[in-house]
Amino acid sequence: xxxxxxxxxxxxxxxxxxxxxxxxxxxxxxxxxxxxxxxxxxxxxxxxxxxxxxxxxxxxxxxxxxxxxxxxxxxxxxxxxxxxxxxxxxxxxxxxxxxxxxxxxxxxxxxxxxxxxxxxxxxx
Amino acid sequence: xxxxxxxxxxxxxxxxxxxxxxxxxxxxxxxxxxxxxxxxxxxxxxxxxxxxxxxxxxxxxxxxxxxxxxxxxxxxxxxxxxxxxxxxxxxxxxxxxxxxxxxxxxxxxxxxxxxxxxxxxxxxxxxxxxxxxxxxxxxxxxxxxxxxxxxxxxxxxxxxxxxxxxxxxxxxxxxxxxxxxxxxxxxxxxxxxxxxxxxxxxxxxxxxxxxxxxxxxxxxxxxxxxxxxxxxxxxxxxxxxxxxxxxxxxxxxxxxxxxxxxxxxxxxxxxxxxxxxxxxxxxxxxxxxxxxxxxxxxxx
Numbered sequence: 564x565x566x567x568x569x570x571x572x573x574x575x576x577x578x579x580x581x582x583x584x585x586x587x588x589x590x591x592x593x594x595x596x597x598x599x600x601x602x603x604x605x606x607x608x609x610x611x612x613x614x615x616x617x618x619x620x621x622x623x624x625x626x627x628x629x630x631x632x633x634x635x636x637x638x639x640x641x642x643x644x645x646x647x648x649x650x651x652x653x654x655x656x657x658x659x660x661x662x663x664x665x666x667x668x669x670x671x672x673x674x675x676x677x678x679x680x681x682x683x684x685x686x687x
Numbered sequence: 688x689x690x691x692x693x694x695x696x697x698x699x700x701x702x703x704x705x706x707x708x709x710x711x712x713x714x715x716x717x718x719x720x721x722x723x724x725x726x727x728x729x730x731x732x733x734x735x736x737x738x739x740x741x742x743x744x745x746x747x748x749x750x751x752x753x754x755x756x757x758x759x760x761x762x763x764x765x766x767x768x769x770x771x772x773x774x775x776x777x778x779x780x781x782x783x784x785x786x787x788x789x790x791x792x793x794x795x796x797x798x799x800x801x802x803x804x805x806x807x808x809x810x811x812x813x814x815x816x817x818x819x820x821x822x823x824x825x826x827x828x829x830x831x832x833x834x835x836x837x838x839x840x841x842x843x844x845x846x847x848x849x850x851x852x853x854x855x856x857x858x859x860x861x862x863x864x865x866x867x868x869x870x871x872x873x874x875x876x877x878x879x880x881x882x883x884x885x886x887x888x889x890x891x892x893x894x895x896x897x898x899x900x901x902x903x904x905x906x907x908x909x910x911x912x913x914x915x916x917x918x919x920x921x922x923x924x925x926x927x928x929x930x931x932x933x934x935x936x937x938x939x940x941x942x943x944x945x946x947x948x949x950x951x952x953x954x955x956x957x958x959x960x961x962x963x964x965x966x967x968x969x970x971x972x973x974x975x976x977x978x979x980x981x982x983x984x985x986x987x
Contacts, residue, residue, distance in 0.1 A: 653923045664928050
C-alpha cells in the first residue's frame with residue numbers, strides 16, 4: 564500500500580492515512596520527487612493528521628523531502644500535526660528547520676498561494 | 688471486644704487480666720467524664736490552643752472528642768474516631784486551626800487522663816504500671832490517628848486548591864479572529880509550563896489561530912528548564928501553523944535568558960503586550976487605519 568499523491572492545480576497533495584514503515588517513507592520520498600519534476604508543480608502539501616507519532620526517522624525524511632522538493636522547484640508545507648505530536652516532536656529535539664507547517668490542508672493551500680504569489684512579485 | 692473491628696493489639700498480647708484492667712479503666716473514665724473533661728478544657732485554654740474558637744465551641748467539640756476517645760479505647764476500633772477527626776478537620780481547617788494545635792489538644796487529653804489514673808492508683812504502683820501498659824499503646828494510637836486524619840484532610844484541601852489555581856491560572860483568550868493571547872502570571876514551574884503548552888496547542892487547533900501572543904509580564908523569574916520549555920512551546924506552536932510572539936520580558940528575565948545561553952533564535956519577542964498585538968495584526972494581515980484618514984497608498 565502506498566500513499567496516494569493528488570494533484571490540485573499547481574500543487575501536489577500527499578495525505579498520509581496510516582503509520583508508515585521506513586521503506587514506505589522512502590518510497591513516498593522517491594514518488595514525490597519524481598512527480599514534482601514530471602508535473603512541474605510549485606508546491607507540495609503533506610498531510611500528517613492521521614499520524615499518532617512522528618519519530619526522528621519520519622521527521623528527517625520529511626525534511627529531506629522538503630529539501631529535495633525545493634531543489635526541484637517546489638515549496639513544501641506539512642499540515643495537520645496534532646498537539647500531542649507537536650509536543651513530542653519538540654521534546655525529541657528533532658531538526659524541524661527544513662519544512663514549513665500549517666494547521667490543516669486549507670491553511671496549507673493559503674500559505675502556498677501567498678508564498679508563490681510573493682515569489683512572483685519578487686521576480687517581476 | 689467487637690470482633691468485626693480491628694483490635695488495638697493482637698489478642699495474644701492482651702491477656703484476660705489486662706482486658707479486665709482496660710474495662711476498669713474505661714468505667715473510670717466514664718464515671719469521671721465531667722471532671723476530666725473540664726480539666727482538659729482548662730488545660731487547652733491555659734496552653735492557648737484553639738484560640739480561633741469560642742469557649743462554647745471548644746466545650747462541645749471536646750465533649751464529642753472525649754466520648755469518641757473513650758469509645759475507641761473500649762472497642763479498639765479507631766474508625767469512628769477517624770471519621771469524626773476528619774469531619775472536625777473539615778470544619779476547623781478553614782478557620783485557621785494549625786496542626787500543632789490539633790496534636791496539642793489530643794496529647795493534652797492523653798496527659799489529663801493519665802494524670803487521673805496516677806491519682807486513682809497512687810496507692811498501688813504495680814497496678815498503676817499494668818494499667819498504663821494497657822492505656823498507653825491505645826492512647827498513642829488514637830493520637831496518631833487524629834493527627835494523621837487532620838494532616839490528610841489538610842493535604843486534600845491543599846490539593847484541591849492547587850488544582851483550582853492551575854485551572855484558573857492559564858486562560859487562553861481569543862482577542863480577535865485567529866489571534867490568541869496567553870497571559871502568564873505568577874510562578875512558572877515545569878509542570879505548569881507543560882500544562883500551559885498543552886492548553887495553548889489545543890486552543891490553536893480549536894480556534895484555528897494564526898498568531899499567539901504569550902505575555903510574561905507577570906512572571907518574576909525564570910530558570911533554564913522553564914526557558915527551554917518556553918522555546919519548545921514556541922516551536923510546537925509553529926508546527927501547528929501558528930506564529931508565537933513573546934512579550935513583556937522583564938530586563939531581569941532577559942538577562943537571565945542571555946546568561947543561561949538559551950537558544951532564542953526561533954523566538955519572536957516584542958517589548959510589551961501592545962507591541963505584541965500590533966505585530967500580531969501585521970502578521971495576520973490587518974492594518975489599523977484611523978477613521979477619517981485615507982489609507983496610506985504606499986503601504987497597500
